[in-house]
Amino acid sequence: MQVKKNTLIVACILLIIFLNERMFYTLQSDSSVHVKLLLLLTFSLFIVYIKFFFTKQYLFRGIVIFYLVINLFSLLTTNLKFGQPIDLAIMRYKYIMVMLIYFPITAIIFKVGTEFVKSLIIKVTTFLSVIYIIQWLTYPSLMFLKVAYAERFGFVRFYDGSFFITVGLFCTISYLYNKPKSLEKIKYYTAFFLQIVYLIFVAQTRSSILTILVIITILLISKVSLKNISNTFKVGALLVVGSLILFPYVQNVFFSLKEDISRNEGTAYIRVQATDYMKEKIKENPLFGVGLYNAKYVEGDSIDGSIYKYYPEDVGITGFTFQYGLAGLILYIAMMIKLIYFTYKIFKGNRKKSIFYIILCLYFCFQMPFTIPLNVDNNLIYIAIIMGLIQIDYYTTIRQKQMPSNVRINTSTKGKMFKKVKNTNNVKTITKGY
Secondary structure, three states, rough: OOOHHHHHHHHHHHHHHHHHOHHHHHHOOOHHHHHHHHHHHHHHHHOOHHHHHHHOOOHHHHHHHHHHHHHHHHHHHHHHHOOHHHHHHHHHHHHHHHHHHHHHHHHHHHOOOHHHHHHHHHHHHHHHHHHHHHHHHOOOOOOOOOOOOEEEOOOOOOOOOOHHHHHHHHHHHHHHHHOOOHHHHHHHHHHHHHHHHHHHHHHOOHHHHHHHHHHHHHHHHOOOOOOOOHHHHHHHHHHHHHHHHHHOOOHHHHHHHHHHOOOOOOHHHHHHHHHHHHHHHHHHHOOOOOOOOOOOOHHHHHHOOHHHHOHHOOOOOHHHHHHHHHHHHHHHHHHHHHHHHHHHHHHHOHHHHHHHHHHHHHHHHHOOOOOOOHHHHHHHHHHHHHHHHHHOOOOOOOOHHHHHOOOEEOOOOOOOOOOEEEOOOHHHHHHOOO
């Protein structure tokens, strides 16, 4: 019975990812079939786990509710102030409601365990990396993915699904950092290779790649120890070899950025212009910003700047503040403070578990000028999953520290937060949080 239950949970998680990734990009970009199915699944799961919403503690409850309320006010602003028809506004904002999945997904993660979910993410992102790399290699003779193809550095590129692959890469790196066993090393190095190849050669998102390389360098340097000369030499050798391999690519990135800006065209130049444009618009609409606009609302192109090829998701926190105003800025800062705070708490109790969240926090902070996850619709599901993971790992870590000597945590047990060795009156108190 437990096996069937776990299988159903795995199927549910995979279905959520499948729909969120536009059925693994077999649907056209303008299709809404996957969105409707994802919303149906979100509301169904929320109803199934509605008791948890009222009876359990959720670390990010306030953040999620605040985010949904801000979007409600933002929707009304686009209608009352900027004239977007209410039906078009609702259609544009409908994806936002998937954030409700945070509540049931946290309960689901609790049942199967955080390590199981992270492992599943690695497997799925590795599989998707293979699919995307095959499409990259077979383009243009064979085009089986419905994505927006472009060109950079003489190669075709498409970056659909890159955030999910990035999250998977960070899961992989966190396991490698914690020195897995020999057989597991092969599995994780294979996953790392495929994920990083996708991000560098297929997605080619310059700011994201440079941030990832900086984070990997920081993690490698943190492994340097005067007490372990052998390990220090290994780290040094990896940094040298990695630098030699990636130097031409990094050089191309900086050259292309410099060229874009100097010739007053290209994405880098447009983003500089977009930042200036949006800063001025923020002054005009400081509280809730200008909002989000349906592609069918013609005037929306002029309001949100897309008529000039200015896209909020390309200019990080400035773009998010442009869309949601000071209310949105406060929300994002509050979310980051919570993520960093609970990551620190996990770090104090269990350093191995904290690595994944430390990487995420570094990534989100470094990427703030360029992009933030709440700016892109299909990132929301993964933010909800990350919140659920950090919540369960936080409670596990805190309880492990508080657990009396005659009760111990079994972090590998699926669906159980602890394994009782002897009867104790303290168990109910310890497990009250979730």
